[in-house]
Amino acid sequence: MPQATETDRTRAQLSRLIGQAASGDRQAFQDIYNLTSAKLFGVCLRILNDRQAAEDALQDAYVKIWRNAGRFDAKRASPITWLATIARNTAIDRKRSGGNRTMVSDDVIKEMASDEPSVLENLEAQEDTKVLNKCLDSLEARQRNVIRTAFFEGHSYNELAQKLNKPLGTVKSWVRRGLKRLKDCMDYG
Secondary structure, three states: OOOOOHHHHHHHHHHHHHHHHHOOOHHHHHHHHHHHHHHHHHHHHHHHOOHHHHHHHHHHHHHHHHHHHHHOOOOOOOHHHHHHHHHHHHHHHHHHHOOOOOOOOOOOOOOOOOOOOOHHHHHHHHHHHHHHHHHHHOOOHHHHHHHHHHHHHOOOHHHHHHHHOOOHHHHHHHHHHHHHHHHHHHHHO
16 A cells, blocks of 8 residues: 555645534644645735735635535545635635725634744645646646636636637636646646
């Protein structure tokens, strides 16, 4: 039987912690934050381009993670992908709303730890990045470009269609087909 890699152990640890958080374990939630906050902050910051807005979005994202931990399914996504998707969607929602969101009480997320990335987080991020870049590079150029623009810069389909001067349906179909190919590649990456 093959030996588990560091990435496999990190994924297993995060999956276990999310399961414990779903049961109301605050220490497990704190551990999730310690392991992932730097990466998720980077996701928010890349989309919002404003430190304060990114910090606010990150706080909102962790509230969503706490409330939805029971919905995580390790068979459908890696834990860091699930967490990053929540952070990304929260940041995009904030960007689209102009940042006018109600602040969550500091009591909801008490004294979250340092912004310094952990060794585990760095290893998983490096592995995920390698696989993602390899899979993105395997896509057609137009699919790769619209996916990067939509997901890494937070543009909507309408914004992409306007930017590329293409019909909305065309852009949606490029993204849909590209994401299917990307998912297939990442599943076997």
